[in-house]
Amino acid sequence: MNVHFEMLGGGQDTILFAHGFPFNNTMWAGQKDLALEWRLILPDLRGMGRSEADLAGSVTKMEDFADDLAKVLDIVGIEKCVFCGLSMGGYIALEFWRRHADRLKGLILCDTNAQADAPENAQKRFETAQRVERENSAAFLADANMQSLLAEGTLKQKPEVVRKYVAMVRNNNPTGVAAAARGMAQRHDFSNELQNIDVPTLVLAGEKDALSPPEAMRALAERIPSAEFHVISGAGHLAPLENADETNNIIQNFMRNRIE
Numbered sequence: 001m002n003v004h005f006e007m008l009g010g011g012q013d014t015i016l017f018a019h020g021f022p023f024n025n026t027m028w029a030g031q032k033d034l035a036l037e038w039r040l041i042l043p044d045l046r047g048m049g050r051s052e053a054d055l056a057g058s059v060t061k062m063e064d065f066a067d068d069l070a071k072v073l074d075i076v077g078i079e080k081c082v083f084c085g086l087s088m089g090g091y092i093a094l095e096f097w098r099r100h101a102d103r104l105k106g107l108i109l110c111d112t113n114a115q116a117d118a119p120e121n122a123q124k125r126f127e128t129a130q131r132v133e134r135e136n137s138a139a140f141l142a143d144a145n146m147q148s149l150l151a152e153g154t155l156k157q158k159p160e161v162v163r164k165y166v167a168m169v170r171n172n173n174p175t176g177v178a179a180a181a182r183g184m185a186q187r188h189d190f191s192n193e194l195q196n197i198d199v200p201t202l203v204l205a206g207e208k209d210a211l212s213p214p215e216a217m218r219a220l221a222e223r224i225p226s227a228e229f230h231v232i233s234g235a236g237h238l239a240p241l242e243n244a245d246e247t248n249n250i251i252q253n254f255m256r257n258r259i260e
């Protein structure tokens with residue numbers, strides 16, 4: 001499986017960024033300044049962006065994504081990272097912790113949750129996957145989800161963020177998007193395992209995130225013994241893209257003060 005990734009910067013510690021669904025690594029464009037102090041690894045997850053997809057009709061589990069990213073670390077010869085995941089990237093971050101804890105120095109969980117899908121939500125994912133394959137395009141998802149993913153302020157005042165969001169979704173590989181949707185429907189439930197996370201953890205929530213609201217993210221952070229929680233002002237579900245400066249300041253403090 002060919003996973004495309006960019007590597008930037010250098011320094012003692014590495015941050016590995018896992019994007020959300022159905023995006024690509026350009027979601028983290030606003031975080032590239034962090035390369036002044038740390039090494040950043042920015043993969044396109046399997047089947048998205050420039051990475052190769054599984055065969056049509058397949059399922060890419062969160063476990064598969066996590067194992068792909070452990071292999072990326074092997075390829076670049078890096079033993080341990082701080083794993084930063086947004087939404088689906090957060091589901092993958094928890095899998096990475098479960099499967100590759102020895103490679104983890106810290107976790108950054110953005111706009112995500114720890115629960116598995118309820119059956120009706122899982123069913124909707126399968127229907128989404130079918131439609132993406134039938135239309136041979138994920139483009140309809142861009143319009144369908146825009147209002148719930150981006151904050152009103154972003155929609156009105158940040159046309160460059162809206163353009164990036166639309167481009168990421170429209171240009172994605174339908175086979176990869178469908179496989180990831182099926183994988184999310186079958187993901188592991190971590191609700192009762194959060195108390196076992198023993199690496200420094202940063203939990204970030206967009207103030208206006210309708211999908212993973214700040215109260216739910218705060219509750220998630222409270223179950224992780226080593227977690228700190230911050231709200232990103234004015235941002236929706238794509239907080240690091242919608243308010244990059246505030247996100248970067250918080251990540252910077254976390255990296256400087258909590259990662260050894």
Ligand code: MLT
Nearest residue numbers: 020021022086087088089
């Ligand atoms: C994402 O941004 O990755 C999605 O909202 C995740 C999901 O659909 O659960």
